[in-house]
Amino acid sequence: MELEQYRHFLVLAQTLHYGQAAQNLGVSASTLTRSIQKIESTLGHALFIRDKRSVRLSQAGHVFRAHALEADKGWAELKDHLAQENDSPTGDLKIFCSVTACYSVLPDLLAPFRHAYPGVQIHLQTGDAADAMSKVLDGVADLTITAVPDHLPSRCVFNSILKTPLVFIHSANDPDADLYREDQALDWSKIPMVLPERGLARERIDGGFAELGIRPKIYAEVSGHEAILAMVNLGFGVGVVPALVLEKSPYHNMLSILPSPKFSKPLAPYDVGLCMLKRDMSRSPLKQFWDLVLSLGNGGMDEI
Amino acid sequence: MELEQYRHFLVLAQTLHYGQAAQNLGVSASTLTRSIQKIESTLGHALFIRDKRSVRLSQAGHVFRAHALEADKGWAELKDHLAQENDSPTGDLKIFCSVTACYSVLPDLLAPFRHAYPGVQIHLQTGDAADAMSKVLDGVADLTITAVPDHLPSRCVFNSILKTPLVFIHSANDPDADLYREDQALDWSKIPMVLPERGLARERIDGGFAELGIRPKIYAEVSGHEAILAMVNLGFGVGVVPALVLEKSPYHNMLSILPSPKFSKPLAPYDVGLCMLKRDMSRSPLKQFWDLVLSLGNGGMDEI
DNA sequence: ATACTGTATTGCGTATTATGCAATTAGGGT
DNA sequence: ACCCTAATTGCATAATACGCAATACAGTAT
Numbered sequence: 147m148e149l150e151q152y153r154h155f156l157v158l159a160q161t162l163h164y165g166q167a168a169q170n171l172g173v174s175a176s177t178l179t180r181s182i183q184k185i186e187s188t189l190g191h192a193l194f195i196r197d198k199r200s201v202r203l204s205q206a207g208h209v210f211r212a213h214a215l216e217a218d219k220g221w222a223e224l225k226d227h228l229a230q231e232n233d234s235p236t237g238d239l240k241i242f243c244s245v246t247a248c249y250s251v252l253p254d255l256l257a258p259f260r261h262a263y264p265g266v267q268i269h270l271q272t273g274d275a276a277d278a279m280s281k282v283l284d285g286v287a288d289l290t291i292t293a294v295p296d297h298l299p300s301r302c303v304f305n306s307i308l309k310t311p312l313v314f315i316h317s318a319n320d321p322d323a324d325l326y327r328e329d330q331a332l333d334w335s336k337i338p339m340v341l342p343e344r345g346l347a348r349e350r351i352d353g354g355f356a357e358l359g360i361r362p363k364i365y366a367e368v369s370g371h372e373a374i375l376a377m378v379n380l381g382f383g384v385g386v387v388p389a390l391v392l393e394k395s396p397y398h399n400m401l402s403i404l405p406s407p408k409f410s411k412p413l414a415p416y417d418v419g420l421c422m423l424k425r426d427m428s429r430s431p432l433k434q435f436w437d438l439v440l441s442l443g444n445g446g447m448d449e450i
Numbered sequence: 451m452e453l454e455q456y457r458h459f460l461v462l463a464q465t466l467h468y469g470q471a472a473q474n475l476g477v478s479a480s481t482l483t484r485s486i487q488k489i490e491s492t493l494g495h496a497l498f499i500r501d502k503r504s505v506r507l508s509q510a511g512h513v514f515r516a517h518a519l520e521a522d523k524g525w526a527e528l529k530d531h532l533a534q535e536n537d538s539p540t541g542d543l544k545i546f547c548s549v550t551a552c553y554s555v556l557p558d559l560l561a562p563f564r565h566a567y568p569g570v571q572i573h574l575q576t577g578d579a580a581d582a583m584s585k586v587l588d589g590v591a592d593l594t595i596t597a598v599p600d601h602l603p604s605r606c607v608f609n610s611i612l613k614t615p616l617v618f619i620h621s622a623n624d625p626d627a628d629l630y631r632e633d634q635a636l637d638w639s640k641i642p643m644v645l646p647e648r649g650l651a652r653e654r655i656d657g658g659f660a661e662l663g664i665r666p667k668i669y670a671e672v673s674g675h676e677a678i679l680a681m682v683n684l685g686f687g688v689g690v691v692p693a694l695v696l697e698k699s700p701y702h703n704m705l706s707i708l709p710s711p712k713f714s715k716p717l718a719p720y721d722v723g724l725c726m727l728k729r730d731m732s733r734s735p736l737k738q739f740w741d742l743v744l745s746l747g748n749g750g751m752d753e754i
Numbered sequence: 755a756t757a758c759t760g761t762a763t764t765g766c767g768t769a770t771t772a773t774g775c776a777a778t779t780a781g782g783g784t
Numbered sequence: 785a786c787c788c789t790a791a792t793t794g795c796a797t798a799a800t801a802c803g804c805a806a807t808a809c810a811g812t813a814t
Contacts, residue, residue: 147453147525164762174803179763190539190734191532196762198810206535213528217521221451224517228495231510235494300769300803425770430494468791478774483792500791502781604774604798729799757814764807771800778793784786 147188149221152214154181155193159211162194162201185210234265237431241268242287244275245372246391251291251307251418259438266431274370276345282421288432289422293346293388303427305439306419310390311412312347314404319381334358334407338365338383340374346416347371351386354409375401388416451492453525456518458485459497463515466498466505489514538569541735545572546591548579549676550695555595555611555722563742570735578674580649586725592736593726597650597692607731609743610723614694615716616651618708623685638662638711642669642687644678650720651675655690658713679705692720 158167158178168178186193191206203211228235243252248270256268271287278292283299294304334355339362342348355362365383368374371391378385379397384404392398406412420439426432462471462482472482490497495510507515532539547556552574560572575591582596587603598608638659643666646652659666669687672678675695682689683701688708696702710716724743730736 149451149453165760175762176764176804177802180801183763187541187733189529189532190541190738191535191537192540199761201762205537206532209531209535210528213524213531216524220517220520220524224514225493227513227517228493228510231495231513233495233509236496237491237494429491434494469789479791480775480793481773484772487792503790505791755814757812759810759812761810762808765805767802767804769800769802771798773796773798775796776794779791781789781791783788 147185149217151181151185152217154178155185155210156214156218158182158194158201159203159207159214162203164201235263235431235434236265236267238267238269238288239431239435240271240286240288241290242271242273242278242281243291244278244391245272245370246388246394247275247291247418248272250390250394255291255420255435255439255442258442259435262438263431263434266434274345276342276348276369279421282423288426289420289435291418292421293416293418294421295346296349298421301423301425302421303424303436304419304421305436305443306417307439307443308390308419309415309417310388311415312350312386312406313389313392314384314386314406315375315378315392315401316384316404317379317381317401319379320383332404332407334362335360336363338363340366340368340377340383340385342371342374342386343367343369347386347388350413354407354413357410358407360407388418390416390418451489453521455485455489456521458482459489459514460518460522462486462498462505463507463511463518466507468505539567539735539738540569540571542571542573542592543735543739544575544590544592545594546575546577546582546585547595548582548695549576549674550692550698551579551595551722552576554694554698559595559611559724559739559743559746562746563739566742567735567738570738578649580646580652580673583725586727592730593724593739595722596725597720597722598725599650600653602725605727605729606725607728607740608723608725609740609747610721611743611747612694612723613719613721614692615719616654616690616710617693617696618688618690618710619679619682619696619705620688620708621683621685621705623683624687636708636711638666639664640667642667644670644672644681644687644689646675646678646690647671647673651690651692654717658711658717661714662711664711692722694720694722 154167154171154173157170158164161167161170164175164178168175171178182193189206189210191210192204193207193210194201195204195207241252252270259266260268271281273281275292278287278290279295279299279302281287282290282302291307294306298304341351341362341364351362366377368377371387372395374385374387375392375395375397377383379400389403392401392403420436422432422436427436458471458475458477461474462468465471465474468479468482472479475482477485486497493510493514495514496508497511497514498505499508499511545556556574563570564572575585577585579596582591582594583599583603583606585591586594586606595611598610602608645655645666645668655666670681672681675691676699678689678691679696679699679701681687683704693707696705696707724740726736726740731740
């Protein structure tokens with residue numbers, strides 16, 4: 147008997163409505179139906195009486211409910227006891243994130259985690275943000291700090307930490323600076339650009355220009371947002387990076403933000419957050435990390 | 451968390467030996483390893499200390515053991531409570547068996563079951579014993595009374611109820627009776643035979659003759675043991691059926707048993723028993739039926 | 755009556771997980 | 785050093801879970 151199904155049962159026992167309970171649980175109604183069916187078939191008793199228009203607990207259902215509550219309590223107690231153990235939780239945590247994330251958001255998460263779970267071995271790998279999702283999907287990393295992609299793979303869960311817009315930047319060193327120094331409307335098809343060769347930023351930029359029917363003049367395609375900053379700083383053209391990357395870089399006072407092209411709708415901002423596999427939500431120490439981030443996030447929200 | 455894994459843990463906690471525990475549990479060592487790993491990763495604590503030469507419970511392991519025992523007890527209590535409910539267990543039970551089994555072994559099983567679980571709807575279907583296994587594998591039937599095949603499909607479990615040998619039978623009406631009436635060695639390549647067209651009996655007979663290098667003279671191939679009796683009784687030749695089938699038939703005093711051919715080893719007797727899917731061992735009312743048969747069988751064993 | 759709505763269940767294809775076998779790693783004994 | 789036992793891991797396969805869409809079935813509106 148699966149502990150998860152106990153939760154399904156308990157929620158349904160409360161709502162007495164499959165659709166509603168399923169929604170609360172974040173599963174489809176058919177999944178809930180089959181969870182209940184499975185318990186019933188294991189026990190050999192119907193737990194609910196599905197009447198014409200009503201769902202209510204059967205006698206056996208009441209008995210099982212008491213048991214399920216008890217089991218739930220036992221589980222909570224177990225976790226309490228374990229939390230009080232002097233040996234802290236163990237395990238490995240493989241984190242992948244971009245350099246920027248590593249400098250900006252990660253420290254705020256890692257410090258309290260490290261303090262709370264000193265027994266967890268942390269493996270931190272930095273790399274191009276464009277690779278983040280695949281690292282997780284391939285199991286190379288357990289979790290990543292990344293921008294939520296337009297289509298989150300179904301195996302993943304995502305928890306937003308902050309949002310940051312994509313900004314167009316240029317350098318005063320740029321020999322072509324006269325192309326866009328004035329306030330007049332800019333001709334983006336003539337301005338040399340330094341773009342990420344792939345990844346979410348590139349997709350959004352491409353999408354924006356495509357809608358305008360403009361083919362941007364690409365001077366260089368590079369891998370890694372930081373590389374864009376370096377090249378823009380050398381005067382190779384206009385770059386596009388998440389504002390956060392600029393802010394956290396050594397270039398933040400050497401580069402300027404340009405007004406964005408007049409896209410039909412502004413480029414969606416980067417929604418940066420924690421991403422991991424659904425499966426790992428029940429695994430330690432991933433669950434711990436997730437919960438910690440959640441609590442930090444909520445704390446921040448409450449303060450607003 | 452899977453209740454099944456609690457059992458894995460508890461057995462290992464007792465034996466402190468993976469191989470042994472796995473054997474007790476009827477799973478491979480790797481499965482046991484991964485069960486424990488999964489619990490550990492869910493809890494975030496190592497449950498066992500795998501030392502140089504020893505496996506012993508960690509501190510967290512002791513805590514979890516208390517919890518697991520508690521959960522186990524809770525589960526047992528739940529089943530007690532449910533057993534005392536006035537509404538008896540419900541469910542469907544689709545049984546497939548041969549006519550002979552239906553006459554011979556089934557009543558002894560069905561009667562006490564019916565008495566113990568009046569709420570279970572029983573669907574009984576009879577047919578050729580050769581189909582029994584596939585009916586179960588295809589989900590057409592939940593369980594069957596049949597002879598254990600030489601290679602039990604891995605999805606199935608089997609519980610022996612009785613053994614009965616394959617016997618060669620003939621009728622006094624047979625015009626060819628002079629071929630085998632005397633005590634002398636019989637020439638099986640000349641004796642007309644009535645054989646099942648397929649199924650375990652046929653395989654064994656074919657195998658036996660093949661080893662002797664004899665090609666039996668097949669007069670008729672029929673489907674269903676009972677049909678063999680009918681045809682043998684009409685004097686069409688020598689038939690082969692499980693002794694039980696003969697005993698339970700209306701022909702039992704009209705047909706005679708011949709000495710079996712001198713096979714290199716005697717044909718393996720039919721091992722008749724209860725067969726169902728492993729998967730259903732945890733489902734109701736199949737588990738109940740299985741347990742009941744088990745208890746009856748043990749009762750019988752003890753009396754000897 | 756007939757169509758419509760809301761709700762639980764089921765068929766079915768697909769994604770995920772579990773399992774056993776065989777290979778591997780590790781420690782201990784000879 | 786080399787062999788033996790025991791736990792773990794890679795891998796291919798079997799089993800299971802899941803969601804979507806179709807279905808079944810009442811009650812309600814037209």
